[in-house]
Amino acid sequence: MATRRLGIIMHGVTGRIGTNQHLVNSVLAIAKEGGLPLANGDRLLPDPILVGRNPEKLAALARAHGVARWTTDLDAALADPADELFFDSAFTAGRPALAMRAIEAGKHIYLEKPVAPTQAEAMAMLAAAEARGRKHGVVQDKLFLPGLTKLRLLREQGFFGRLLSVRIDFGWWVFDGEQVPAQRSSWNYRQADGGGLVLDMFPHWRYIVDGLFGRPTAVTCQLRTAQPQRRDERGQPYQVDVEDEARALLDLECGAALEINASWADRVRRDDLLTITVQGTQGSAVAGLHRCVAQALGTTPKPGWNVDVPVAQDLYAQWAPVPDVVVLKNSYRMAWEAFLRHLAEDGPNTTSLLAAARGLQLVEACHASHTERRWIDMPVLTAG
Ligand SMILES: NC(=O)c1ccc[n+]([C@@H]2O[C@H](COP(=O)([O-])OP(=O)(O)OC[C@H]3O[C@@H](n4cnc5c(N)ncnc54)[C@H](O)[C@@H]3O)[C@@H](O)[C@H]2O)c1
Numbered sequence: 001m002a003t004r005r006l007g008i009i010m011h012g013v014t015g016r017i018g019t020n021q022h023l024v025n026s027v028l029a030i031a032k033e034g035g036l037p038l039a040n041g042d043r044l045l046p047d048p049i050l051v052g053r054n055p056e057k058l059a060a061l062a063r064a065h066g067v068a069r070w071t072t073d074l075d076a077a078l079a080d081p082a083d084e085l086f087f088d089s090a091f092t093a094g095r096p097a098l099a100m101r102a103i104e105a106g107k108h109i110y111l112e113k114p115v116a117p118t119q120a121e122a123m124a125m126l127a128a129a130e131a132r133g134r135k136h137g138v139v140q141d142k143l144f145l146p147g148l149t150k151l152r153l154l155r156e157q158g159f160f161g162r163l164l165s166v167r168i169d170f171g172w173w174v175f176d177g178e179q180v181p182a183q184r185s186s187w188n189y190r191q192a193d194g195g196g197l198v199l200d201m202f203p204h205w206r207y208i209v210d211g212l213f214g215r216p217t218a219v220t221c222q223l224r225t226a227q228p229q230r231r232d233e234r235g236q237p238y239q240v241d242v243e244d245e246a247r248a249l250l251d252l253e254c255g256a257a258l259e260i261n262a263s264w265a266d267r268v269r270r271d272d273l274l275t276i277t278v279q280g281t282q283g284s285a286v287a288g289l290h291r292c293v294a295q296a297l298g299t300t301p302k303p304g305w306n307v308d309v310p311v312a313q314d315l316y317a318q319w320a321p322v323p324d325v326v327v328l329k330n331s332y333r334m335a336w337e338a339f340l341r342h343l344a345e346d347g348p349n350t351t352s353l354l355a356a357a358r359g360l361q362l363v364e365a366c367h368a369s370h371t372e373r374r375w376i377d378m379p380v381l382t383a384g
Contacts (some may be wrong), residue, residue, distance in 0.1 A: 001041045003034075004344070007083030009107065011051045011074065011098060012090025013253065014061055014146065016185075017112065021141070021332040022089055029064055029333055044344050051077050052090075074098075084341065085110060086198065087278050089139075089369025091187050092194025092367035094214050096121040103128045108135040113203040115353060117194050119360035119380070119381075126353035126383060137339040137349060138356035140207045142274075144334035150292035150322040151276060152212055153283060163256040166213055167268055167277040168205060171263035177231030184264070186232035189240040198223065198366050201262055203359030208276075210226035210358065211350075214254045220375045221248040221366035226265030248366055318335030354383050 011219045013023045030036050030196050035043030043297040049069040052058050052239035058070040071077055074207040078086070078101060088095050089112040096116040099109050109129060115138050116122045142148060153159065186199060187193035198221075209216055223243035231237050245263040252258055272288025303316055328334065341347040352379075358381050365376040 001043075003043045004038075005045050005047050006340070006344070007080070008046050008048045008085045008087055009051055009083050011050045011086070011088045013050055013087075014052050014054065014057045014111075015089060015091075018089035018249075019061060021259035021330070022087065022112075022139075022261070022322060022336070023050075023061075023067075025330045026333040026336040028067070030336065031332070036337055036344075038341070038344055040345075044340055045353060046340075049077055049083060062306045073092065074101075078107065081106070084108055086289055088112060091185075092199065092216045093117055093192065095194075096125060099359045100332060100376065101129060103134055106132065106134070106293065107351075108343055110137045110139070110336075111356070112139050113356065114194070114360060115356040116360065117199060119357050119364055122353055122357035122360050126294070126357060129353060130383065135349070135351045136358075137342065137351040138203075138353065139332070139335055140206055140211075140355070141331040141335045142204050143211050144322060144328065144331035146275070146290045147236050147272070147287035148212065148289075149328060150256050151278060151287045153325070154278075154283070154285055154292075154294060154322065155212060156323050159283045159285070159296070161276060161282025161297075163213060163252070163254055163278060164281065165256055166209075166252075166258040166279075167261045168258070168274070169264070169277070170201065170261070170274045171245075171266040171268070172273050173267050174209060174227075174264040176227045176229070177235070179228055181237075182230060186230065188236065188240060189230055189244070191236070191241045197244050197262055198246050198363050199242075201364060202246070202248075202260075202357065202363045205260055205262075205356055206362040207351075209250070209252070209258060210355070213256065213258065213278075214252055216250040216362065216378060216382070217253050218251045218256065218375050218377045219365045219369055221246060221369040223370040226263070243370075246366065248369075260370055269314055271306045286319065292322040294322050295319050298300065354381065357381055 012018050027048050031046050037321055050062055051074050060104050063069040086107040087110045088098050102109050156337035174184050188195045224245040225240055226238050226244050248260040250258040262368055278285050283296040319343045342349045363376055366379050369376045
């Protein structure tokens with residue numbers, strides 16, 4: 001029963017998702033519990049070093065959470081063989097160059113999504129990591145959410161029968177910064193910084209679709225920019241040069257149709273900010289981030305269509321909640337634990353850079369479909 005230290009270079013964790021989810025809720029939470037218990041009884045104890053550009057922010061973050069090590073010198077951090085894993089959650093466009101430097105320095109890599117702006121860059125990172133025998137992973141946190149876990153359990157139990165269709169509804173209203181400050185950073189709305197709703201969100205949809213419903217084979221997509229002018233963090237106006245709405249239709253290998261409605265200009269009236277509606281011959285379900293409701297064939301009511309009177313049935317009341325039957329931790333932490341097990345015990349890697357490249361294949365197919373106004377096929381993507 002030994003404790004094995006794992007030095008982790010954490011880059012970009014002064015950002016929103018890096019601080020809250022990766023540093024505090026994942027790496028430090030695991031460390032506070034004495035490390036991740038491994039199959040042989042050992043514990044893997046994460047020891048982070050925070051890396052970024054702003055010394056004041058880094059020092060304050062380290063102090064606030066009792067982290068002993070921080071630096072603005074990424075080269076020095078990468079040169080230290082005692083830190084084996086590189087993690088990045090900074091802005092998207094900078095990630096491929098950083099990841100390549102880390103691989104060159106002999107580090108394993110675990111990266112926020114999207115791992116790169118293009119599929120070709122992701123494939124190049126995959127090849128580089130494989131060539132050096134380094135382990136690689138991309139954050140796939142959404143698969144570990146309670147709502148999606150319930151969907152996965154229903155699917156594995158055969159609840160849906162033959163899968164007919166899936167609908168992903170995602171989004172909320174993002175203020176433009178005129179009177180109310182925007183609740184997303186301005187880089188999200190600039191192409192040069194890796195912005196755009198498709199690049200941001202469709203990598204999630206791809207691993208969710210692959211993981212829960214099977215491979216998508218083709219896509220057609222329409223993009224829109226609902227709010228073309230915004231004000232940034234300093235109140236300066238800027239032009240948005242990316243889409244903030246995307247509507248896509250995918251063919252799945254299993255024969256089902258999958259629809260995605262994603263928008264940052266959406267005043268929400270549904271169960272959650274993300275809902276996934278699954279229709280099958282034997283049953284249907286609607287999952288949000290946490291909750292999930294289901295309706296089986298045997299309890300499916302028989303609605304009648306009568307435009308002369310308001311609908312008589314309470315349509316929401318006809319769905320039964322799917323109970324919480326498994327204990328889950330924070331979804332980012334569960335994703336970290338899965339990757340750390342892959343790193344330390346050679347457990348399976350379901351979150352490889354190849355999976356990340358598949359996400360970017362969908363991103364590029366959506367852009368091509370919109371530009372060329374046609375369906376785009378997505379061939380099977382392999383490492384070779
Ligand atoms: N897994 C998820 O669901 C999820 C959710 C949100 C964000 N993300 C991803 O995480 C990343 C960060 O998103 P966020 O919402 O935390 O953004 P953020 O704007 O809050 O943070 C971005 C971080 O990058 C740093 N940064 C910005 N420009 C930089 C530059 N030129 N050089 C070096 N560092 C720079 C910032 O200082 C900050 O630390 C993005 O790639 C995003 O796609 C993933």
